[in-house]
Amino acid sequence: MRAQSSDLAKNVYLEQLHDRNETLYFRVLVEHLAELLPIVYDPTVGEAIEKYSHEYRCPRGIFLSIDRPDDMEKAFATLQLGPEDVDLIVCTDAEEILGIGDWGVGGIQISVGKLAVYTAAAGIDPRRVVPVSLDVGTDRRSLLDDPLYLGNRHSRVRGADYDAFIESYLETASSTFPDALLHFEDFGPSNARRILEQYGGRYRIFNDDMQGTGAITLAAVLSAVKVSGVRMRDQKLVVFGAGTAGVGIADQLRDAMVRDGADSRQAAAQVWLIDKQGLLTRDMDGLRDFQQPYARDPDEVADWARDDGAISLLETVRRVEPTILLGTSTAHGAFTREVVQSMSEGTERPIIFPISNPTSRIEAMPADVIAWSGGKALVATGIPVPPVEYDGMTYEIGQANNALLYPGLGLGTIVSGASQVTSGMLLAAAQAVADQVDPSRPGASLLPPVESLRESSAVTATAVVKAALDDGVATSKPTDVSEAVREAMWQPVYTDGAAA
Numbered sequence: 100m101r102a103q104s105s106d107l108a109k110n111v112y113l114e115q116l117h118d119r120n121e122t123l124y125f126r127v128l129v130e131h132l133a134e135l136l137p138i139v140y141d142p143t144v145g146e147a148i149e150k151y152s153h154e155y156r157c158p159r160g161i162f163l164s165i166d167r168p169d170d171m172e173k174a175f176a177t178l179q180l181g182p183e184d185v186d187l188i189v190c191t192d193a194e195e196i197l198g199i200g201d202w203g204v205g206g207i208q209i210s211v212g213k214l215a216v217y218t219a220a221a222g223i224d225p226r227r228v229v230p231v232s233l234d235v236g237t238d239r240r241s242l243l244d245d246p247l248y249l250g251n252r253h254s255r256v257r258g259a260d261y262d263a264f265i266e267s268y269l270e271t272a273s274s275t276f277p278d279a280l281l282h283f284e285d286f287g288p289s290n291a292r293r294i295l296e297q298y299g300g301r302y303r304i305f306n307d308d309m310q311g312t313g314a315i316t317l318a319a320v321l322s323a324v325k326v327s328g329v330r331m332r333d334q335k336l337v338v339f340g341a342g343t344a345g346v347g348i349a350d351q352l353r354d355a356m357v358r359d360g361a362d363s364r365q366a367a368a369q370v371w372l373i374d375k376q377g378l379l380t381r382d383m384d385g386l387r388d389f390q391q392p393y394a395r396d397p398d399e400v401a402d403w404a405r406d407d408g409a410i411s412l413l414e415t416v417r418r419v420e421p422t423i424l425l426g427t428s429t430a431h432g433a434f435t436r437e438v439v440q441s442m443s444e445g446t447e448r449p450i451i452f453p454i455s456n457p458t459s460r461i462e463a464m465p466a467d468v469i470a471w472s473g474g475k476a477l478v479a480t481g482i483p484v485p486p487v488e489y490d491g492m493t494y495e496i497g498q499a500n501n502a503l504l505y506p507g508l509g510l511g512t513i514v515s516g517a518s519q520v521t522s523g524m525l526l527a528a529a530q531a532v533a534d535q536v537d538p539s540r541p542g543a544s545l546l547p548p549v550e551s552l553r554e555s556s557a558v559t560a561t562a563v564v565k566a567a568l569d570d571g572v573a574t575s576k577p578t579d580v581s582e583a584v585r586e587a588m589w590q591p592v593y594t595d596g597a598a599a
């Protein structure tokens with residue numbers, strides 16, 4: 100594997116091993132998690148998705164086509180699994196893969212990659228999971244023109260037909276496998292939140308980009324706040340990139356401010372959203388419904404500087420003096436030296452998280468953020484990055500990627516048989532992750548290291564089971580929760596002479 104000439108070649112090589120010998124594949128992953136997570140998952144998985152039809156060797160997963168909605172049951176039946184045999188299904192319609200946009204049927208690899216992390220990081224049984232591609236077409240011209248493209252050759256279906264397809268998926272998946280958690284990944288901003296809000300009460304749904312990302316970012320902020328000394332209720336948050344992830348995080352941080360004593364109106368007023376049209380204000384056309392609670396009063400910003408009519412990130416940072424700056428925009432390099440320096444002038448220990456993925460989309464590299472802030476910034480990123488040396492000190496950079504949280508959350512949901520993923524379970528997961536680090540040492544990481552992710556996921560899952568019990572959604576009630584979690588974790592070892 101190490102002799103392969105590129106990260107993509109390593110990804111393909113490992114996928115072939117996955118097909119030949121699942122136990123060995125996961126044993127290698129578990130024993131080399133920090134080295135191999137970036138290969139099977141973020142950032143290399145982005146390239147594997149882009150090249151999917153060209154690197155295609157063998158299908159993994161279930162492919163559901165919007166052109167053949169009546170075949171759904173038949174497709175699931177090919178798995179030859181009974182109603183109690185599946186714990187988890189990860190699906191994507193691939194409209195907003197990581198920060199690289201619409202990749203059609205190649206998006207199956209994000210479902211495969213997310214599931215590999217579930218198993219390697221939390222011991223979810225790989226024989227009891229299903230990756231799904233919901234192929235509703237693609238708007239990417241280069242795919243439609245590519246003779247090798249394997250997906251449906253038409254633009255994305257939207258509106259009533261799309262909604263009927265999603266509803267039919269939820270109904271078929273949950274009636275075929277009633278115990279399964281339905282994980283949604285990388286849907287576009289017009290669908291991600293809408294699906295969760297519309298169906299979250301009826302089906303056991305988890306939206307990773309909103310809920311998982313919100314919770315891991317909250318964990319990193321809880322750690323950072325211990326260092327900065329500014330109370331949660333007094334934080335001022337600027338979110339750059341007000342889409343699914345950005346507003347999902349804003350919601351969880353706003354709720355954390357309320358829990359720390361801010362009133363709900365005040366907490367929302369301590370959040371500023373910036374998108375392509377600049378700082379979002381109430382008088383703008385085309386605001387998304389989930390952006391509206393945070394849009395600013397135009398009078399409040401009447402005398403702020405504008406560039407082509409838009410209030411920039413730099414102007415917002417100068418005026419607001421935020422304590423937290425989050426990047427979920429996919430705009431590489433948007434956190435400039437001026438932005439970071441201005442933020443460092445306004446607050447003693449600025450919390451700066453450029454968490455867009457993959458590497459080509461990150462708002463700033465941590466080495467720059469740390470240098471531009473004179474070593475004051477508390478930094479976490481979505482991609483894995485090596486420690487940064489600055490002014491004689493080593494800064495460990497925590498990976499604020501939902502992969503550091505969703506495996507434990509999923510394991511806890513499965514062990515408790517929770518009928519819903521509640522806000523209490525998300526908060527418990529965030530708190531459990533944050534409690535596993537001591538950020539007080541100068542340069543310490545804000546999050547647990549990937550090397551210990553399996554151990555960390557067990558601790559997180561235990562907290563999640565307890566929260567599910569407290570919230571009254573658990574259908575299984577283990578007496579020794581920690582023991583039940585550890586027993587549920589699948590181990591990559593050969594049993595009964597079976598190799599794979």
Ligand SMILES: NC(=O)C1=CN([C@@H]2O[C@H](COP(=O)(O)OP(=O)(O)OC[C@H]3O[C@@H](n4cnc5c(N)ncnc54)[C@H](O)[C@@H]3O)[C@@H](O)[C@H]2O)C=CC1
Pocket residue numbers: 195196197198199285287288307308312315339340341342343344345373374375376426427428429430454455456457460480481482499500501502
């Ligand atoms: N670290 C993590 O765990 C996660 C990171 N992400 C990353 O966050 C980014 C966004 O993902 P989603 O929220 O799912 O996508 P999205 O499409 O829902 O949101 C992106 C938002 O950024 C805005 N935007 C684009 N260019 C901009 C610019 N130049 N200036 C200001 N705003 C701009 C878009 O209009 C959109 O509202 C991606 O790079 C993704 O990889 C997403 C989920 C988890």
Ligand SMILES: CC(=O)C(=O)O
Pocket residue numbers: 141196197198285307308455456481500501502
């Ligand atoms: C990490 C992840 O879920 C994303 O970038 O979309």
Ligand SMILES: [Mg+2]
Pocket residue numbers: 197284285307308
């Ligand atoms: Mg995602």
